[in-house]
Amino acid sequence: MPPFSPKKKQSQDLASFGKIPLAVAHNKGIWPQARYQHVLVACARWESDSIAEWLSYHRSIGFDHVYLYCNDDDPSALYEAVLPFMMEGQPFVTFHHYRYTGEQLQMYRHFLRHHVHETKWLMFLDVDEYVCLPGSNDIRQVSARFGGDHDAIYLNWCGYGHSGHATRPTDGVLRNYTMRESGASPFTKILAKAGAVSYRLSYENQHVAIHHDLFGLGAPLRACNMLGESMEGYYENFPEKAWSFLNAENRRARLVEAGYIAHFNIRSEEDFDRRNRRGCLGDFGAQKHWGDKTAEERAAYHAHTNEVSDSYLKDYWESLIGKARAGIIIPLADWPLLSRGKRATQSSTLHEGSRDEDACRAVSGRLMGRPQHHTALEDNPWWMVDLGELCHIHEIMIFNRLDGVLERLSSFRVEVSHDRFFWSTIIDRQGGPVFGGLDGTPFIWRDEAGVLGRFVRVTIPGTGVYLQTDQIEIFGRPFSIEEFEAQIKALREAV
Template identity: 80%
Template sequence: MPPSKTPNAQDLASFGKLPLAVARNKGIWPQPRYQHVLVACARWEADSVVEWLTYHRSIGFDHVYLYCNDDEPAALYEAVLPFLQGASPFVTFHHYRFQGEQLQMYRHFLRHYAHETKWLMFLDLDEFVCLPGSDDIASVSARFGADHDAIYLNWCGYGHSGHSKRPSNGILRNYTKREIGASPFTKILAKTGAVSYRLSFDNPLVAIHHDLFALGAPLRACNMLGESMEGYYDNFPDNAWAFLNADNRRVRLVEAGYIAHFNIRSEQDFARRIERGCKGDFGAQTHWRDRNAEERQAYHNDTNAVTDPYLSVYWKSLVGQSNETTLIPGSIWPLLSVGKRATQSSTLHDGSRDEDACRAVSGRLTGRPQHHTALSDNPWWMVDLGALSHIHEIMIFNRLDGVMERLSSFRIEVSHDRFFWNTIIDRQNGRVFGGLDGTPFHWRDEAGVLGRFVRVTVPGIQVYLQTDQIEIYGRPFSLVEFEKQRAPNAVLT
């Protein structure tokens, strides 16, 4: 729930001292609602916020406190609207109109919401928590939480991957180039009690999103290798670089878990960083404008040094789960049979045998028999694919309005010329299968079978052949490939 806008005198007296809910509860911290949350302020991020939210929910964060720092909140609010719905929304949304006051937004969170979570992390929308091998933030808190109050995750900068302008379809799938290893700045997964609201209020310039030791309270903190981080930010960044460059630590930290920082995503981003605004805590951003062509190229060289597809592969795998929702499986090969000429041994329907047979390759499923032979011995159906082809996959969609057992036995043959036939399927008394319901008969051959004509026959005396659809997938015949398969060591001239 959003914080009350009508505080009483006691609430105001506790400002700068305690989180509001703790003050109202006589100093006792309530039980948290969440285990791991993100706190983020966003400006000009409406095009990437959904990907960022979805990714972090997928690795186990159970809530996000999102502060919109745009001049007008409507665009970002609309983008995250699905995450704001329901009794337990994933996002708590606030508009904060004072540009660049990042630390004030963080303190607003600490004042009004810190009591709601056990662990928190301040994270920007160009940063993604990358946990190779686990993809689970709970594994980090479980591993280090017993002995530590905070876990520091180093940045690793990702480059523009050669993009002159930002791709329109997201970050993770499009950027696979990064620097060699970890860089000095960190973000922190911390127990809520380790991020003191009072000390942050009393020390307003301390960058609590990067370092908590600067608040002055006792702190047990480690990096993703379990090493103490006390003193890490002393004489920054010189001491940090020395630490990272020893013992192959830069590479080892990236292997253990890090913050993927997608800072400059295109050639246009140098100017975009300035156009977005450099007020408040973003005053240092002006250095991007001042870089000359040589300095920009050096930055690209550093941040595009190695290829790392881990996040891209993870995201594609996550999105690829959409295929599991498919009611009727498709094929990786083109559909060769739709709309092609067909014929059959006889018909019970109006029109010619050819007209009836072609209904089996119309491309439209109905659940009913779209073609139907007369009662006869060994009825057959045949399609002409129009050219010699590599046939890789065949699906037969049975009628679903009754007598499905009529297709318990059938034979499928392939021919180059309709005279010589090669049997590729000989099904005898197989189990009943469906079709439009998502359970068609399915045959697949990775190597492929060469042929132009495909014939389906139901063996038996005085039987019928009828289907809803017959789909044949494959690819055009390749003479070069055929010759290689026939004589792998031969040289074509």
């Protein structure tokens, strides 16, 4: 048998264009085994600054692959931003560049032609949209719950407002936007079985927005919303019929409680005009109206999309980021460090230099695992730091030496003063268990309310004893002039 001609293969591939996914054509009409369970298909333009957060979030809720279509003029910035997601043994991202601005549906059809066979479930999602699943945070539960009786699950939009930002914050989306409209809105995105999104019908009906509605393709479809209600006919006479449906039976609120698409559409005052600058060609043509809005229309949009406070996504994201503390070596304080580099003194020294020079080594900010300051053998030796101003003292960490005689810090007293004449004891430790320091086990005292003081003094009670530590760290916040004025006002009113 003569070898298969590349030209003949190309001819056959072209013959199947617009009719059948390429891999299915190569496999004699049989769909290959899917590699993924749940994937996202996204078109991204001007999204390099937020793409890593968007990818990480959706990976955390169970999506196992993303087909990312870069629509930037130059793909380099977005490619660099997602490079870590493509360097694994099983990359999380498949990256394509499509240079014709706004041809979003053509990118989706490219996916249907080349990749749809690789997954069981898919969703077309923009990078300013986040799938929010209150309670479960797991897309797999959605497909498991509805997939037995349905081909597709429609998730309604819920628009998030700019939360008062004049310009976009540089540290991500989820932690900065907590204001949204009061309930679900008419547009939807769809979690669909791969076989329910017909490449052929999409090619033949190129006007159908398959990312919002699949009924427009004309094929039989079993679809529901996140309440399990049928979505057949939902997009007829849109959006009037959809609004009537949503406004009935408290459905707007119930859909948000069940699961929705958080749409971060306008993230700052400048975003109205940014939409136009990004480009309004192709399927982006409808974006032009954002830049044309008057000041009154912009204010009305802000009022609508900042109606209620909702920190669910922020809290979820911070719970993920908070796991960074699980691997911390030295405990992280809950307040700013006040004592580093401040003036200090002590009752005596065994080290070279003055008492002050020796005492300051305890607030140098460098952990060594050995005594960095050391008093002489004396009665009730003490060490003191001047924070430089009156402060709310919330937390103190004392790092013990680790090279021996750790028990010397089994007993100590910590006092706080405004003026070095009148002292208040906040810690009186007598014969406590041994603690460490550089190893990650320093002594820690915390007070949520805080104690006012400028000077902090540590004393070892007893006759003929030493005082030495590795570091002493004091955390809190300065006492503000506003607080001082408020206290004076309260005293005057009391009199």
